[in-house]
Amino acid sequence: MANILVLGVKVPFTGGGQEVLVGTLQKQLKERGHNVDVVELPLTVFPKESFLNQCAMWRSLDLSAFGGQDVDLVIATKFPSYFAKHHKKSLWLVHQHRTIYDLFGSRFSDFSDDPRDEALRQMLVEGDEKVIRECQYISGISKNVITRLENYLGIQGEVLYPPLPQGDRYKRGNFEDYILSVGRLCTIKRVDMMIKGMPVVHKHVKLKIVGRPDEPKIMEYLQNEIKRHHLEDQVEFLGRVEDDDLIDLYANALAVYYAPHDEDYGYVTLEAFASGKPIITATDSGGVLEFAKHEVNSLVVEPESHALGHAVNRLVKERELAEKLGADGRAFIESSGLHNAGWDKVLDGLLSPLSEKDDTRLRGNGS
Amino acid sequence: MKPLRIAWFSPLPDERSSITSSYVSALLLPEIEKECEITLFTNTFLKHPKLPTYHYLKAFRVHKDTPFDLFFYQLEDKPSHDFIRFHLGLMPGVVWFHDALLSTAGPIPILNSPWSDIVEKYHTPSCDWPSRKKVHTYRGPLAYRELGLAAVPVFSSEVAHGEYRRNIKEKIASASDTASYFVPVPLKDELFEDLPEQKSDSSTLSLAIAGAPFVENRIEKTLRAMEQARGKVARSVKLKWLVPEKARQEAAKLVEKYSELDIECLYGESPSQWEEIIRTCDVALHLSFTVFGHREPFPGISLALGREVVVTDFGVHDYLPENLVMKVRPGESEVGELALLIQKLSERSLSLNENNRAFAFERYQKKVVVHNLLSVFERSSQQVLPAHYDRWGKLLSTAKQNLLTESQSLVQSAYFEHALSPIFDELGWLER
Incomplete structure (x- = not known):
């Protein structure tokens, strides 16, 4: 069995899919008898000039051995953890720093046409390519993530979907009068879009929002929207909830709203399906659409508030549709291997450098 | 070389x-x-x-x-x-x-x-x-x-x-x-190939216009002019309207409002679609009255195909000689002037305007x-x-230097010097 370090990136005081992925990966590796620990460095996105230092900090770490034990493998996840150096490095890419790639030039990016920003972008892109190509095994959490890697850096990788964090614990319940939203509260997750859709939704239907803010002033903004549309009785912020409570919330929702902009993967989609619930999502939600299919297991609408509101109303009016979509979602999960069984494929890939003598498997050379 | x-x-x-x-x-x-x-x-x-x-x-x-x-x-x-x-x-x-x-x-x-x-x-x-x-x-x-x-x-x-x-x-x-x-x-070379003299059905005066039904595109003004000219024209008048797909619903409402007029909507925005339409029409209306957006190559296509062209007498159309195109003043008299123009055009037998073609050939070939x-x-x-x-390259180079100084200032200088600088160098981030 091997000594393995999982390299995680943490934005303190926030939590999301990244933390779930790192935690479940560590757990699964341990269950298979490996000696595993997590190395996390905090990430700050402001000021952006600090990214160079943060990348270099990862690279300056000596991860070769601790307490007399050699580290056999490191598994990097998110930017900038993959800057770490090790003779056996696997990558399970959650995402790169998207503001210099697919989000560049959009309202989600803070890179302007200042030549200093352009110098920074170029350095990070060149750095990314160099260090990712060092990895003996390259994979990503979704087709969306791997496609971005290929499109922007010309590097190919394997798709390894993260299995459901709660494994077989999801359950089906009732279809009560609330829409559940789960995820970090930040602009790109577009919870505000659903809030703004609520004025057209039947008044007895609530929106329950699980998640914590991880962007300055986001709560102020969302609360203002609620006040503006007189939704105080319809929208409820639940903050962070315990796993058991989350499972219950999924189980009894009418549907789950999850429509981020060009999402990397989206555990929420699969958690909803595992709970037998349809997803309400948008045509530009990226990784969500690798699983969510309109009128098969979800409602996929234009990324506009009134479209989302009307989608909710449709499910309120047509409960049998909500049940049918949810059942199809559940059936998809059961046939997909995204319960616990999915971990074998993931770990086979991530651990493959351990069995390679000459580091040839999916070596990061763009081929 | x-x-x-x-x-x-x-x-x-x-x-x-x-x-x-x-x-x-x-x-x-x-x-x-x-x-x-x-x-x-x-x-x-x-x-x-x-x-x-x-x-x-x-x-x-x-x-x-x-x-x-x-x-x-x-x-x-x-x-x-x-x-x-x-x-x-x-x-x-x-x-x-x-x-x-x-x-x-x-x-x-x-x-x-x-x-x-x-x-x-x-x-x-x-x-x-x-x-x-x-x-x-x-x-x-x-x-x-x-x-x-x-x-x-x-x-x-x-x-x-x-x-x-x-x-x-x-x-x-x-x-x-x-x-x-x-x-x-x-413009495409094909626009300057030989054309048949007869453009369309001579019993009908066919007009063509493009654009969404916004005020600045003068669609409704055109329809009002056609309405005003009804009963005074020498032959029937038809309007072919190239409508952007996203304006389909608004266009339909306008057509319904003027249901007594002969209006045919076609959907799209491309020059090649305009070319297809104007080949079957007598008169091209380029009446857009706004400082935003450009008009070409639509007027160029109309001229190249020897059509009669009507434009708004406005700054962006100043380059079009008055002996080639008909100009209508925007404002209060606009509908009346357009109506009169439609009436006069209906009285004429319209053949290819070779002067327009020559102008277009010289300009847009x-x-x-x-x-x-x-x-x-x-x-x-x-x-x-x-x-x-060369100068821009030097600017980018100093930008990078400035960025490196900014990065360095965010951490203790000794730490940067000993721990991070060698990494920067390895990654090719230092200016040499």
Whole structure:
């Protein structure tokens, strides 16, 4: 069995899919008898000039051995953890720093046409390519993530979907009068879009929002929207909830709203399906659409508030549709291997450098 | 002599596109690539069937590997050109302005563009970098930023070019000694082939107009004029209306409002669709009355096909001689003048207007446009761009140095020196 370090990136005081992925990966590796620990460095996105230092900090770490034990493998996840150096490095890419790639030039990016920003972008892109190509095994959490890697850096990788964090614990319940939203509260997750859709939704239907803010002033903004549309009785912020409570919330929702902009993967989609619930999502939600299919297991609408509101109303009016979509979602999960069984494929890939003598498997050379 | 290497920024070339740059690129590139080495940069990952094509964010890598002699941009007032607006600030070049007035401030990241400070620094390297916290006021709708950053501005509108030279250039300090050019949008050679004398059914006067039913496009004014002319015309009058797909519903409401008129809606926005329509019509109405958006190549197509052309008597149409086109004054008398024109046109037997064709041939012929554009490229690459790019390269170099200083200031200097600097060096981040 091997000594393995999982390299995680943490934005303190926030939590999301990244933390779930790192935690479940560590757990699964341990269950298979490996000696595993997590190395996390905090990430700050402001000021952006600090990214160079943060990348270099990862690279300056000596991860070769601790307490007399050699580290056999490191598994990097998110930017900038993959800057770490090790003779056996696997990558399970959650995402790169998207503001210099697919989000560049959009309202989600803070890179302007200042030549200093352009110098920074170029350095990070060149750095990314160099260090990712060092990895003996390259994979990503979704087709969306791997496609971005290929499109922007010309590097190919394997798709390894993260299995459901709660494994077989999801359950089906009732279809009560609330829409559940789960995820970090930040602009790109577009919870505000659903809030703004609520004025057209039947008044007895609530929106329950699980998640914590991880962007300055986001709560102020969302609360203002609620006040503006007189939704105080319809929208409820639940903050962070315990796993058991989350499972219950999924189980009894009418549907789950999850429509981020060009999402990397989206555990929420699969958690909803595992709970037998349809997803309400948008045509530009990226990784969500690798699983969510309109009128098969979800409602996929234009990324506009009134479209989302009307989608909710449709499910309120047509409960049998909500049940049918949810059942199809559940059936998809059961046939997909995204319960616990999915971990074998993931770990086979991530651990493959351990069995390679000459580091040839999916070596990061763009081929 | 080695052919010029040109980085050509445009939405993917497509002769059937409604985007002028795309249409123009499709027409010009087969000729230009005979003389130059073209690499396309777009904002998608789709590829041109023949030319090397990259996403625009990769331009710096390609340029680093094999430097370009010239970066070439076409600018329009459309969201499809946001990436061009952005990139011309990262690497200036020859900018062909199809629009010099922009109805939006552009993609969000350039709302606070420090472009004027950067241009100042470009001219005076010793001046300081602008503070990161400085708020830069956006000035619009004139494309000050894009004009200020253009190493060589080219205009497809004579009117815009004239305005730039007379009134705008002096306000953009960087542009004081910059040459500028007028090069019109080209037309397909096929438009100048022999045409049948009879355009359409002579028992009907057929009019053509394009655009969404917004006030500035004068669609409803046209319909009111047709209504006013009813009963006074010598033959029946039909309007063929090219409607953008997204305006279908509004167009339907307008058609219903004027249900007694003979109106046929066709859906689209591309020059090739306009060509198909105008070939079956007698009269082209180019009545758009707004400073935003460009008109070409639609009026050019109408002229090339020998149609009678009616335009609004307005600045953007000043380049059209009054002996070739009919001009209608916008305002109170507009509907009346249009109605009278329709009446008079219905009384005439309309044959091909050879004068219009000759004007269009002289102005828009593809090989002339190619020749003129290649001259601009050649002159720019010999006279202006080498020094410009050298200076811009030095600016980028000092930008990198400034960035490194900023990064270093964020951590303890000893830590940076001993722990991080060797990593920066290994990653090729230090300026040597």
